[in-house]
Amino acid sequence: MSAPLPLPVWVDRVLMPASALATAALAAALLLLAIGENPAEALAIMLRGALGSGEGIGFTLYYATNFIFTGLAVALAYRAGMFNIGAEGQATMAGIGAALMIFAAERFTQGLLLVPIGIAGAMLFGALWGAIPGWLQAWRGSHVVITTIMFNFLAAIVSVYLLVNVMGKEGSMQPETRLIADGSQLWTFQALFAALGITIPATPLNFSFILALLAAFVVWIAIERSKFGFHLRLTGAGNESARYAGIDTRRMTVLAMALSGALAAGMAVNEVMGVQHRVLIEFSSGYGFVGIAVALMGRNHPVGVILSALLFGALYQGGAELAFERPAITRDLIVTLSGLVIFCVGALDQLYRTPLARLFTRRVVR
Amino acid sequence: MDALALLQIIESGLRLSVPLIFACLAGLWSEKSGIVDIGLEGKMLIAAFAAAVAAFLTGQAWIGVLAAVFASTLLGLLHGFASISQRGNQIISGVALNMLAAGLTALLGNVIFKQGGRSPPLDGAARLPELALGQSAMTILAISAVLLTALALARTRFGLRVRAAGENPAAVDNAGASLTRLRYGAVILAGILCGFAGATLSLGQAAGFLPMMTAGQGFVALAALIFAKWRAWPAFWTCLLFGLLDAVAIRLQGVSLPGIGAIPVQAIQALPYLFTIVLLAGFMGRAVPPRAAGQPYVKER
Numbered sequence: 244m245s246a247p248l249p250l251p252v253w254v255d256r257v258l259m260p261a262s263a264l265a266t267a268a269l270a271a272a273l274l275l276l277a278i279g280e281n282p283a284e285a286l287a288i289m290l291r292g293a294l295g296s297g298e299g300i301g302f303t304l305y306y307a308t309n310f311i312f313t314g315l316a317v318a319l320a321y322r323a324g325m326f327n328i329g330a331e332g333q334a335t336m337a338g339i340g341a342a343l344m345i346f347a348a349e350r351f352t353q354g355l356l357l358v359p360i361g362i363a364g365a366m367l368f369g370a371l372w373g374a375i376p377g378w379l380q381a382w383r384g385s386h387v388v389i390t391t392i393m394f395n396f397l398a399a400i401v402s403v404y405l406l407v408n409v410m411g412k413e414g415s416m417q418p419e420t421r422l423i424a425d426g427s428q429l430w431t432f433q434a435l436f437a438a439l440g441i442t443i444p445a446t447p448l449n450f451s452f453i454l455a456l457l458a459a460f461v462v463w464i465a466i467e468r469s470k471f472g473f474h475l476r477l478t479g480a481g482n483e484s485a486r487y488a489g490i491d492t493r494r495m496t497v498l499a500m501a502l503s504g505a506l507a508a509g510m511a512v513n514e515v516m517g518v519q520h521r522v523l524i525e526f527s528s529g530y531g532f533v534g535i536a537v538a539l540m541g542r543n544h545p546v547g548v549i550l551s552a553l554l555f556g557a558l559y560q561g562g563a564e565l566a567f568e569r570p571a572i573t574r575d576l577i578v579t580l581s582g583l584v585i586f587c588v589g590a591l592d593q594l595y596r597t598p599l600a601r602l603f604t605r606r607v608v609r
Numbered sequence: 610m611d612a613l614a615l616l617q618i619i620e621s622g623l624r625l626s627v628p629l630i631f632a633c634l635a636g637l638w639s640e641k642s643g644i645v646d647i648g649l650e651g652k653m654l655i656a657a658f659a660a661a662v663a664a665f666l667t668g669q670a671w672i673g674v675l676a677a678v679f680a681s682t683l684l685g686l687l688h689g690f691a692s693i694s695q696r697g698n699q700i701i702s703g704v705a706l707n708m709l710a711a712g713l714t715a716l717l718g719n720v721i722f723k724q725g726g727r728s729p730p731l732d733g734a735a736r737l738p739e740l741a742l743g744q745s746a747m748t749i750l751a752i753s754a755v756l757l758t759a760l761a762l763a764r765t766r767f768g769l770r771v772r773a774a775g776e777n778p779a780a781v782d783n784a785g786a787s788l789t790r791l792r793y794g795a796v797i798l799a800g801i802l803c804g805f806a807g808a809t810l811s812l813g814q815a816a817g818f819l820p821m822m823t824a825g826q827g828f829v830a831l832a833a834l835i836f837a838k839w840r841a842w843p844a845f846w847t848c849l850l851f852g853l854l855d856a857v858a859i860r861l862q863g864v865s866l867p868g869i870g871a872i873p874v875q876a877i878q879a880l881p882y883l884f885t886i887v888l889l890a891g892f893m894g895r896a897v898p899p900r901a902a903g904q905p906y907v908k909e910r
Contacts, residue, residue, distance in 0.1 A: 278720045326700055385889035388700050389835065392828055393882040404875040535704060573719050579712030582705050589701035590691035
């Protein structure tokens with residue numbers, strides 16, 4: 244009897260991640276004490292930085308946009324029974340894809356058409372960089388975890404090569420592309436609200452955030468409410484039963500990884516088309532890995548992913564503010580905290596499940 | 610290319626392969642016992658950090674090495690606790706500990722050294738001395754570790770049981786050996802070996818610690834482990850090959866070869882990853898991991 248202990252749904256979805264988060268927060272608080280900082284004061288600075296001003300909220304939502312996309316990418320693959328560690332590399336390639344398509348299309352149009360072209364380019368490259376490991380697992384039996392790790396490094400190497408030797412801006416010392424055309428740059432929230440006559444502070448928050456919410460809704464429909472999603476979950480539950488039901492599990496594996504990569508591409512859309520307006524080296528800067536924490540915290544459900552992406556967005560923005568006010572603390576505190584969250588939610592599942600099961604399930608007399 | 614240049618490449622190739630060899634053997638012990646270890650990178654990083662801190666504070670390289678082994682083993686035990694005692698997901702645990710190590714070393718580095726995470730340059734007795742041909746004692750230690758690992762896995766009772774734990778844990782359990790103790794033993798060995806790997810990085814190859822200084826070497830070691838099909842001597846040769854590739858890549862930077870032109874450094878850097886992908890996909894030979902690797906053992910069945 245190795246099946247996980249059954250828990251009421253709300254305990255599994257809310258109490259489990261909450262207690263894991265509490266453990267991680269406690270560990271982080273002890274860490275702060277150890278380096279001579281006051282955890283309560285740090286928390287107050289973080290809260291104020293993330294939510295205390297319009298600007299703070301804008302930055303929080305901008306970070307959350309990246310986390311919704313990478314979190315959804317990890318979650319969708321997880322539901323199909325795969326652990327996609329490659330969101331980082333998929334997003335990197337997606338950034339290259341968006342820029343390539345926009346640069347190619349700029350010769351024909353300068354208008355709004357560039358936006359869907361850029362997004363399509365990003366999704367195509369991201370999907371391809373996810374589909375290859377998926378294909379290798381489905382047809383050649385290599386484990387998707389190892390292959391996606393290798394593909395992360397390959398993406399980093401390929402992008403450095405392209406940015407230095409092929410698509411780099413002339414005369415620039417640092418590996419980056421030239422700016423993409425104005426028409427392909429996504430509208431900032433400031434511009435969107437200004438059109439309605441409302442003034443809000445300038446932040447990187449842009450139209451990608453709406454795309455992220457839309458993506459979460461589409462993923463929810465696709466996974467929970469469609470035949471495709473049923474097949475996907477059945478594939479994830481174990482190949483035998485899925486094959487009995489007549490599902491082409493190999494095809495589902497490749498498809499799930501391609502979709503996962505296409506979702507990770509959203510992160511590149513936010514950074515490249517929404518904020519930087521060019522491809523910078525290492526622009527994915529770890530968002531793909533934090534996406535793992537986001538997905539695990541959100542129990543691999545789109546609604547959970549949005550909520551935990553908001554939490555991590557606030558942590559990122561609050562962390563930036565904290566690093567600014569307290570020089571001893573760097574933003575690496577948030578990386579540490581993400582690691583702790585992944586460890587507690589993902590690897591120590593049983594540690595929380597056993598006592599909670601004892602609390603919330605009625606004792607059955609055998 | 611003259612003989613001297615060739616010798617230099619071999620020297621630096623061997624030097625660069627030493628941390629890979631340690632980390633690869635660490636992965637070998639862990640995975641042979643049935644515990645998948647994605648966290649080699651994190652263990653190396655925290656070891657490199659601990660080594661630099663201890664050597665910086667005491668001025669003694671060997672204390673640095675001890676600190677590295679201690680820190681790396683501690684992180685390894687966390688992985689062991691999650692994987693063995695809690696029967697958690699070993700891959701998730703590895704990913705988590707990598708992030709933990711990356712964040713923690715940069716954060717504490719900033720607090721301790723106040724130089725944006727990097728340590729001040731170490732010199733004198735705080736660094737591992739060069740013995741001959743650009744090698745430190747770590748090169749000898751690494752080669753002995755390969756020898757001992759190969760011998761122990763093939764010829765000792767502990768080695769046999771570790772291999773059995775990774776192939777058929779139920780048989781080990783039924784034979785009355787403690788699977789838990791065996792696997793913890795292997796995880797601790799992996800921690801010690803990663804400790805040497807990290808200390809080599811910050812006290813031997815570089816003169817101090819830099820945030821993220823492992824730069825994916827833990828994953829290259831993982832690739833080497835797969836490439837070597839989970840065997841000790843092939844692991845040594847693969848790491849040596851990857852080290853030589855690295856040395857060649859450094860050497861060829863900006864050099865134009867007659868008839869070929871300039872080879873982009875990136876093409877050589879990508880080779881270990883490409884080799885691993887091709888091999889795992891079964892396009893050249895087959896790499897089969899220990900059968901029970903990654904699966905938590907549940908007694909009653």
